[in-house]
Amino acid sequence: MIAPSADSLLRVWEDHQRAHPVQRALAALCAASPELDPGAWAAASIGERDGGLLALHESLFGSELCTTAACPQCGERLESDFSARDIRSHPDALPGPQRSLRVQQAGYDIEYRLPTSDDLLQLAGAGEPERGAESDPERELLRRCVSRAQLADSVLDPASLPDDVVAGIAADMARHDPDADVRIALECPVCGTAWQMRFDIVSYFWGELDDWAQRLLADVHALASAYGWSEPAILALSPTRRQIYLDMVGA
Numbered sequence: 001m002i003a004p005s006a007d008s009l010l011r012v013w014e015d016h017q018r019a020h021p022v023q024r025a026l027a028a029l030c031a032a033s034p035e036l037d038p039g040a041w042a043a044a045s046i047g048e049r050d051g052g053l054l055a056l057h058e059s060l061f062g063s064e065l066c067t068t069a070a071c072p073q074c075g076e077r078l079e080s081d082f083s084a085r086d087i088r089s090h091p092d093a094l095p096g097p098q099r100s101l102r103v104q105q106a107g108y109d110i111e112y113r114l115p116t117s118d119d120l121l122q123l124a125g126a127g128e129p130e131r132g133a134e135s136d137p138e139r140e141l142l143r144r145c146v147s148r149a150q151l152a153d154s155v156l157d158p159a160s161l162p163d164d165v166v167a168g169i170a171a172d173m174a175r176h177d178p179d180a181d182v183r184i185a186l187e188c189p190v191c192g193t194a195w196q197m198r199f200d201i202v203s204y205f206w207g208e209l210d211d212w213a214q215r216l217l218a219d220v221h222a223l224a225s226a227y228g229w230s231e232p233a234i235l236a237l238s239p240t241r242r243q244i245y246l247d248m249v250g251a
Contacts, residue, residue: 013209050202066081112169112173
């Protein structure tokens with residue numbers, strides 16, 4: 001994985017303003033790993049994708065992260081600062097091949113694979129016609145990921161599995177892909193309420209990218225206005241040299 005050029009990142013940001021959040025994440029990861037097949041990140045597990053996005057955030061914006069949350073009891077606003085290494089369980093930043101997994105519970109024998117970004121996009125209707133309003137997304141995801149569901153000699157529709165078996169599959173998925181659902185432990189300093197907040201690197205990364213793009217375009221405008229340079233010429237400058245010129249313009 002490499003840090004994409006400023007021009008490449010701006011194109012990702014510009015081209016995906018109206019895209020699904022998952023498509024935004026995949027576009028950024030593809031720009032950072034041109035050596036991979038374009039579909040590799042879409043076929044990676046959610047945890048692998050989020051781990052890759054976290055590594056990309058580190059290379060572009062640093063390892064420190066900051067989130068805000070409201071206490072569910074009293075509404076107090078809290079800030080939480082943490083590092084990428086505090087929430088990443090695997091150091092690998094590139095996706096690996098999917099493998100078949102197995103759960104045996106209450107007589108049921110289940111073979112499945114981990115959910116992927118492609119699954120989420122299909123369920124969101126980004127890659128196929130809209131499903132009926134009566135569809136259960138969790139059951140639809142189960143149907144996509146389970147390759148075999150069997151009770152004794154009977155082969156079952158994965159969507160018909162009992163709730164406790166579905167919960168067992170979900171728990172096994174979480175065990176094999178822990179980075180797919182990262183939780184931050186928080187405690188309110190006012191009322192003492194403790195809870196866990198889900199950290200969504202997909203939305204967090206895009207927010208950082210959006211802030212970066214807006215600042216960079218403002219810098220391009222300032223330097224183009226002052227020196228008459230083209231956008232490509234300004235973007236080709238290193239951040240250090242660009243800032244020096246900005247300082248001189250400001251002076």
